[in-house]
Amino acid sequence: MEIRRLEFSDKVSFLSVLSHLTEVGTYNTSTWETVFYSVSNNPLQRCLVAIVNKEVVGTVSGIVQQRFIGGGKRTGWVEDMVVHPNHRGKGISKSLMEAINEFFKKHACTKVLGACEFGMQDIYKSSGYKRPKEEILIRKDFA
Numbered sequence: 119m120e121i122r123r124l125e126f127s128d129k130v131s132f133l134s135v136l137s138h139l140t141e142v143g144t145y146n147t148s149t150w151e152t153v154f155y156s157v158s159n160n161p162l163q164r165c166l167v168a169i170v171n172k173e174v175v176g177t178v179s180g181i182v183q184q185r186f187i188g189g190g191k192r193t194g195w196v197e198d199m200v201v202h203p204n205h206r207g208k209g210i211s212k213s214l215m216e217a218i219n220e221f222f223k224k225h226a227c228t229k230v231l232g233a234c235e236f237g238m239q240d241i242y243k244s245s246g247y248k249r250p251k252e253e254i255l256i257r258k259d260f261a
Contacts, residue, residue, distance in 0.1 A: 124165040131174040139200035176201035178214040194222035194230035
């Protein structure tokens with residue numbers, strides 16, 4: 119298994135894996151190109167993939183938020199972590215989380231936040247994440 123950045127040619131297997139997490143939508147070549155390069159060219163955003171036999175079998179994304187509080191501290195946001203069902207239980211999610219945590223450390227994040235469905239917390243807990251008692255997730259959908 120290899121953990122690396124998402125590449126343009128990963129489109130089909132990447133979107134297939136991501137569809138095991140949520141509705142992905144339709145990507146024509148133009149849309150894929152726009153989204154891919156927007157993410158890839160942003161130094162504070164990272165999409166990592168796990169590769170087995172030249173196919174994407176897992177992914178995780180991270181975004182670094184520059185903040186005004188704390189003298190300009192940075193917060194990382196982890197999201198879209200998923201492993202294809204045929205490859206679960208092999209340590210792939212742990213490897214992805216370790217790699218995205220290194221990205222956050224490189225960018226001097228003082229904390230990392232994320233949201234997951236109940237039942238998925240163990241994946242994050244095994245990488246040192248915890249559910250703070252004093253925080254809740256709030257959300258507003260625009261589309």
